[in-house]
Amino acid sequence: MIKQNLSLIRQRIHRAALRCGRNPSDIKLVAISKKFPASAIIEALSAGQNIFGENYIQEAASKIETLDTTASFHLVGHLQSNKVKVAARIFHMIETIDSVKIAQSLNKELDRQDRIMDILIQVNMGGESQKSGVSPANLLELLQQIKLLPNLRPQGLMTIPPYTETPEKTRPYFKSLCQLAKEMAQHNVFFNNDKVELSMGMSDDFEIAIEEGASIVRIGTAIFGQRHLDLVEP
Numbered sequence: 001m002i003k004q005n006l007s008l009i010r011q012r013i014h015r016a017a018l019r020c021g022r023n024p025s026d027i028k029l030v031a032i033s034k035k036f037p038a039s040a041i042i043e044a045l046s047a048g049q050n051i052f053g054e055n056y057i058q059e060a061a062s063k064i065e066t067l068d069t070t071a072s073f074h075l076v077g078h079l080q081s082n083k084v085k086v087a088a089r090i091f092h093m094i095e096t097i098d099s100v101k102i103a104q105s106l107n108k109e110l111d112r113q114d115r116i117m118d119i120l121i122q123v124n125m126g127g128e129s130q131k132s133g134v135s136p137a138n139l140l141e142l143l144q145q146i147k148l149l150p151n152l153r154p155q156g157l158m159t160i161p162p163y164t165e166t167p168e169k170t171r172p173y174f175k176s177l178c179q180l181a182k183e184m185a186q187h188n189v190f191f192n193n194d195k196v197e198l199s200m201g202m203s204d205d206f207e208i209a210i211e212e213g214a215s216i217v218r219i220g221t222a223i224f225g226q227r228h229l230d231l232v233e234p
C-alpha cells in the first residue's frame with residue numbers, strides 16, 4: 001500500500017509542478033513517518049523514498065537505530081533544549097528552529113560533535129498562540145542572529161498553517177510565507193539567498209503549496225495512512 005501511495009503522491013507532485021510551470025525535480029518529498037513503526041519506513045525505502053520526517057526525538061532515535069540506511073531524516077516537530085544533543089546526532093535537517101536560544105544551543109552541540117546542519121526557520125503565519133514558530137515580525141532579527149552561528153546553515157522557511165477543512169483556505173498563508181522568504185533573502189540572511197527552501201504543504205494541501213512555491217512538501221497520512229494513537233510518545 002505504501003508503495004502505491006508513494007507512487008500516486010509522486011505523480012500528483014509532478015503534475016502540480018507542471019501545471020504551474022515549475023520543474024518537478026525542484027520539489028522534495030519528505031515522508032512523515034511519525035507514529036509509524038520502522039517497518040513502514042523500510043517499505044517506503046524499498047519504494048525509493050529517501051527523506052523522512054519525524055516529530056518526536058525519542059521515537060525517531062529508536063527507529064533510526066534499527067534501520068541501516070543512508071536516508072535523511074528531518075525533524076518537523078518542536079525541538080526542546082534538553083533534546084538538542086540527540087537531535088544534533090540523528091537528523092540531517094531541523095525544520096523547526098524558532099528562537100535564538102534553541103539555535104545557539106544547537107550550534108554549540110553541533111560544534112562539539114564537529115557537525116554542520118541545514119536548518120529551516122518555522123514561522124507562525126497564523127499567529128496562533130498554541131503553535132510554535134517565530135512571528136513574521138521577529139523573523140529578520142532571528143535570521144540575523146543565526147547568521148552568526150557557524151554550524152547552522154539556514155536554508156529557508158517552514159510553516160504549518162492554521163487547521164482548516166477547506167484546503168484552499170491555506171493558500172494565503174503559503175503565499176505570505178513565499179513573500180516573506182523573498183524579503184528576507186534581500187537581507188542576505190540565508191545560506192543560499194538565490195535558492196531559499198520553502199517547506200509547506202501536507203497531505204490535504206500540498207498541491208496548493210506547490211502552486212505557491214513550496215520546495216519541500218511534508219506528507220504523512222496520504223503515504224502511510226491514518227496514524228494510530230498507541231504509538232504516541234508520552
Ligand SMILES: *Cc1c(COP(=O)(O)O)cnc(C)c1O
Pocket residue numbers: 032034055076077160202203204218219220221222
Ligand atoms: C504530521 C505532520 C505532517 C504530515 O501531515 P499529514 O496531514 O499526515 O500529511 C506534516 N508536517 C508536520 C509538521 C507534521 O507534524
